Amino acid sequence: MFRDETNIDVTAGKGGDGLVSFRRELSAPRGGPDGGDGGGGGSVILLASVGESSLLRVGRQFHYVAEKGRPGATKKCSGRSGDDVIIEVPVGTQVFDRERGNMLYDMTKDGERLVVAQGGRGGRGNIHFATSVRQVPRKATKGTEGEERSLRLELKMFADVGLVGLPNAGKSTFLSVVTAARPKVADYPFTTLDPQVGIAEVDYGVTMVIADLPGLIEGAAEGHGLGHRFLKHVERCRCLMHLVDVSAHASMPPAEAFAVICDELETFSPELAAKPRVLVATKFEDEGDEERLKELEEAAGQRALRISSLQREGLKGVLGAAFELVDAGRE
Numbered sequence: 511m512f513r514d515e516t517n518i519d520v521t522a523g524k525g526g527d528g529l530v531s532f533r534r535e536l537s538a539p540r541g542g543p544d545g546g547d548g549g550g551g552g553s554v555i556l557l558a559s560v561g562e563s564s565l566l567r568v569g570r571q572f573h574y575v576a577e578k579g580r581p582g583a584t585k586k587c588s589g590r591s592g593d594d595v596i597i598e599v600p601v602g603t604q605v606f607d608r609e610r611g612n613m614l615y616d617m618t619k620d621g622e623r624l625v626v627a628q629g630g631r632g633g634r635g636n637i638h639f640a641t642s643v644r645q646v647p648r649k650a651t652k653g654t655e656g657e658e659r660s661l662r663l664e665l666k667m668f669a670d671v672g673l674v675g676l677p678n679a680g681k682s683t684f685l686s687v688v689t690a691a692r693p694k695v696a697d698y699p700f701t702t703l704d705p706q707v708g709i710a711e712v713d714y715g716v717t718m719v720i721a722d723l724p725g726l727i728e729g730a731a732e733g734h735g736l737g738h739r740f741l742k743h744v745e746r747c748r749c750l751m752h753l754v755d756v757s758a759h760a761s762m763p764p765a766e767a768f769a770v771i772c773d774e775l776e777t778f779s780p781e782l783a784a785k786p787r788v789l790v791a792t793k794f795e796d797e798g799d800e801e802r803l804k805e806l807e808e809a810a811g812q813r814a815l816r817i818s819s820l821q822r823e824g825l826k827g828v829l830g831a832a833f834e835l836v837d838a839g840r841e
Contacts, residue, residue, distance in 0.1 A: 514665040516569030517608060520627040523551030523592035525653025526579035528633035532646070533585075543647055544586050545636040551629030551656040552576030552592030558617040562600040563707065565665050576627070579653055582635040592629060602668050602746065608660040618668075626661060630654040669707060669721035670836040672747030674775070676767050679753045680792035682706065683819040685722040688829060712833045720832075721747065745779065748839035749786040751832055754814070756802040757793035764791070764802050765809035786835040789814040790828055795821060 526548025533541025554576050562568075577592030605614045605624060615624045631654045639647035673681040689708025706722040744750065752771060756764045768789075775783040791803050794816040807814050815831060817824035 513564050513566040513569055514667075516565045516663050517661070518568065518571070518597075518663065519573045519658070519660050520554040520595075521573070521575045521658045522553050522627035522629040522656025523576040523578040524655050525549070525551045525630035525632040526581040526589040527652050528635040528638075528650035529582035529584070530636045530648055530650045531582075531584045542645065543636040543640050544584055545650055546582035546584070546587040546589065547635050547638075548582050548632035548653045549579030549589035549591040550632050551579045551653065552594045553625050553629040553656075554595045554597065554627040556603070556605060556617065556624045556626055557596050557598050558601045558603065558620055558622040559598040560601055560620045562598050564600065565603070565663055568597060568599055568663065576629060576656065579630070579632050581653075582633070582650070586635070586637055588635075589632060591632070594629070599663060600665055600667075602666045604664045604666060606662040606664065608662045614661075627657040627659050630656040666746050667707065667721055668719070669747045670718040670839075671720045671749055671751050671832050672744045673720065673722045673751050673753060674744060674771055675753035675792075676755070676762060676770065678761060679755045679767070680819060681722045681753050684753065684790075684792065684817070684825075685720060687819045687822065688825055689720060710829055712829050716833070718829075718833055718836050720751075744775075745782055747785070749788065749832060749835035751788045751790055751828070753790045753792050754806055755793050756791040756799045756806060756816075758796065758798055758802075760793075760802075764806035768806055768809055786839065788828065788831045788835065791816045792819065794818055794824070 528548050529545035531545035533544045535541060554574050574595050574597060576595045579592045580589030582589050601617065601620050603617045607614055617624060633651040633653040636647045636650045639649045675681055685706060685708050688710045708720050709717050710720050711717050754764050754767050789810055789812055791806060791814040795818045803814060803816060815824060815828050817828055
């Protein structure tokens, strides 16, 4: 299962209290102060990791609490600091403060760390309060409370190529054929309800990451259908592969289907609509598909690469065209 949004609460550990204590030994029955400091409370830290691909595991626990610091000890010994809580999240996770609504950080690199709740400071023992005037201080300070926060985590996936198109345009079938990914494939709209990611081998040792994303419908930019859940993932793809069904069984004429997707991308973000794009005519398997292909090319004003995922035709050329755009984007 996949999850790209979750809410969690985080609480850092309280700092340990400082200690009031005095040295008591046979050689020094009235020794000076020796109360140690309290340990610092543990913090709650987010760690971006390429080993995580979903927020599902993070969202299974609603409240993360770090350990408290231990109180100070005698003989000027400080208490042990509380252990931090490390929460691994996927690269591409955006962190929002749920109460204020502002974004705290965008975790875009593997290994990035973000302290989302700072542990409390340990209290000071009475050794810090001895002076020439007050040599027997009976004062120590309490540890401070750790920070508390309510967070919303949102994942925006990173991929080289994002597959866009109407529901049932052939995206899932294409991904299952060119990569080892196994998305659900069936002849009805919205088979893909969650993003699926696969790695395609373009040439020996040369690969690129392809994301099959939920299909778009008219009004997606306003949140209809799967709306923003889909579009936010497309923003981080280096290029788009626009798949259009040109078969006789298509749910919409190819030219109209092409226009719907273009309008939704433009409405959501002009920058998104301007991304490099490969136009692909899918399910090209009958002679009658040629006429519908020409209609698509006339509407798009560009050449469309034809493929049949079921018959394994045209796939290598499409991957090569996409890789050229990906490679240019990397440079």
